[in-house]
């Protein structure tokens with residue numbers, strides 16, 4: 001697979017703060033990669049290095065086989081940072097055309113707006129858009145130049161469910177057409193809904209880099225829930241809670257737990273075993289990591 005963006009052993013310091021600590025990561029052509037991590041994990045710093053907005057303190061960064069500092073290289077990518085300012089007095093269509101004019105082979109203006117559910121707003125002044133519409137427009141602009149790689153820093157922060165889904169649809173359409181996407185998110189369901197690959201960051205390092213299901217498997221925690229009057233002492237239980245008469249047991253070994261439960265002869269009903277959500281997996285990974293520090 002062709003690697004479109006690569007960080008090799010990259011460290012970035014801001015004074016005494018080590019924002020990135022020897023991070024290595026490659027984004028292959030056609031991938032949709034989610035970058036997940038708590039505030040301050042280093043996600044934005046990594047993105048800024050990959051797209052050439054900052055330089056690493058040490059290590060190397062490659063973009064489309066060249067340097068991210070080269071304007072010709074940067075013209076072939078699209079970026080939406082965490083915060084953007086758009087000119088209030090211009091109409092949506094004018095902003096789109098202004099951005100499109102910077103690229104040799106841009107996507108058609110109406111097509112771009114349609115992809116992000118903004119088709120009816122071309123004549124509206126930017127100052128008259130809602131927060132959600134403005135954010136969608138800012139994200140849509142990253143796709144204006146028909147880029148090979150799109151980098152989105154927290155694209156759906158502040159969006160309601162409907163606007164978020166409209167934005168996801170635009171990102172998906174680009175990806176299904178062969179595009180490559182790197183996005184950061186605090187919304188775990190967003191990463192699960194969009195990405196095939198998840199890179200979990202914490203404390204300036206990559207803690208895990210795998211598929212959503214592999215990351216769940218890595219953590220290996222399952223939730224066993226059932227209804228029972230009384231439960232015996234069971235092996236491997238990390239935690240338990242009782243909600244509306246249902247007991248949920250968190251365990252790393254659900255098979256053994258169920259065998260022991262049946263052996264105990266305690267009556268129970270409604271047995272369900274489910275994997276942890278990505279959020280639970282993520283919290284476990286970061287908690288483990290801080291325990292090591």
Ligand SMILES: Nc1ncnc2c1ncn2[C@@H]1O[C@H](COP(=O)(O)OP(=O)(O)OP(=O)(O)O)[C@@H](O)[C@H]1O
Nearest residue numbers: 014017018019037038039040041042043044045046
């Ligand atoms: N310009 C800067 N000057 C000083 N410190 C900075 C600067 N930019 C980032 N940092 C620090 O580097 C660390 C990583 O920050 P970064 O913004 O990359 O994290 P993040 O994962 O994107 O967080 P968030 O989810 O809050 O956006 C933090 O400790 C942050 O305070």
